[in-house]
Amino acid sequence: MTTTYSIGELAREFDVTTRTIRFYEDQGLLSPRRRGQTRIYSPADRTTLKLILRGKRLGFSLAESRDLIRMYRPASDNRQQLEALLERIADKRAQLERQLADIRVLQTELDDAEARTRQALTTL
Amino acid sequence: MTTTYSIGELAREFDVTTRTIRFYEDQGLLSPRRRGQTRIYSPADRTTLKLILRGKRLGFSLAESRDLIRMYRPASDNRQQLEALLERIADKRAQLERQLADIRVLQTELDDAEARTRQALTTL
DNA sequence: GGGGAAGTTTACGTTAACGTAAAGTACCTC
DNA sequence: GAGGTACTTTACGTTAACGTAAACTTCCCC
Missing domain, CATH: 1.20.5 (Single alpha-helices involved in coiled-coils or other helix-helix interfaces)
Known part of the structure; x- marks a missing residue:
């Protein structure tokens, strides 16, 4: 019953390319579930993407955004x-x-x- | 009687390299006077540099800063x-x-x- | 079963914003 | 006049953040 998103849906919603979203995953900023090969994004993933793009608008590097994401979760x-x-x-x-x-x-x-x-x- | 600055002075004051300042000139963001070969910066040049660096802290590209500089002068x-x-x-x-x-x-x-x-x- | 449409991986290409190195000139100082 | 410091030009190198293209699979539709 929990909503999920495809990579294309997120790309359209936030006006980025799917390449960009996969690149963020490659850089360790996102780690969506998989169904077979296909990526399945949760609302939490969507929030993370939003955080990254907000950072971008403020001139943050992806490394800084990665840091921000870690701040937002205890993880220790x-x-x-x-x-x-x-x-x-x-x-x-x-x-x-x-x-x-x-x-x-x-x-x-x-x-x-x-x-x-x-x-x-x-x-x- | 008007104060001037050498490239090294500005570099030290704003914590950038001289290479960076010359690069900005190359991109058409600065155009200091010359005495012989040597660049002489006016207070206005210094203000422009400040504007560029402020833009950088906000994630502006140099193209955007160039635009900002043009906004700040009538020029038409x-x-x-x-x-x-x-x-x-x-x-x-x-x-x-x-x-x-x-x-x-x-x-x-x-x-x-x-x-x-x-x-x-x-x-x- | 022949297309689309949307997903995938792999890999090379591109741009902005400098870094870095080399080689030279100008002036000051001991 | 030898060395040091600050300036200069020229030019190749580097990194981040993707773009772009190729070749493939999966699923849906008529």
């Missing part, structure tokens, strides 16, 4: 590892803060650019 | 071009909005991840 019971994970999470958070600041600066620069452009238009 | 008196420019500015703005949304989603996901990790730590 080792104290050392869990504490290291907390640090990596904090680092990512700091990076996102920097990106936020960068976006805000760019937004005001676009404001300026637009104002000057409109000004140039009125003086024609 | 043609009505068509100015109106086209306004559209490109609006597009960029929309892209930044998407990135903002993506960051917010990732931030709450990091919140979740951290909470779960801390929980896993307490149950050791």
Whole structure:
């Protein structure tokens, strides 16, 4: 009763090629079930793909996205590892803060650019 | 009396190599003055470099940054071009909005991840 | 049973964004 | 004037993230 997806369905939904999705699997970012040769994607796989593409829009490398995926799952019971994970999470958070600041600066620069452009238009 | 910078100074300040700065010039993103063979960078050049690096942190390609740089300068008196420019500015703005949304989603996901990790730590 | 349509593997090709190395010039200093 | 430091050009190398093509299987449909 749980929904599943074919590779083509996911490709269409997220506007990527099937090659891209298989490549992500090759890089260890996805590991869908198989029915014979054919890949069967679960809702969790779909969520992972969404996470990867969100990362891409923010300029993350696939290695960074792989890291993000691991953050999103415990996958360890080792104290050392869990504490290291907390640090990596904090680092990512700091990076996102920097990106936020960068976006805000760019937004005001676009404001300026637009104002000057409109000004140039009125003086024609 | 206006301050200038050598390529090495800029490289040190922004933690990039001189090769990178020359590459940006090669791609038409920078065009510093010359004294003989040597490149002399103005404060405006420095600002442009800052803009490029800010774009990089947000995952922009150099082509996108080149576009951004052009947005930031009028460089035209043609009505068509100015109106086209306004559209490109609006597009960029929309892209930044998407990135903002993506960051917010990732931030709450990091919140979740951290909470779960801390929980896993307490149950050791 | 002859096509499509959608899936598969394998493998070589491509582009962006530099890295790296070589070989030379300009200036400063001891 | 020998060496050091910072600059220059030229050119080949490298990595990430796929694109593209070929050759194959599976399933459905008429």
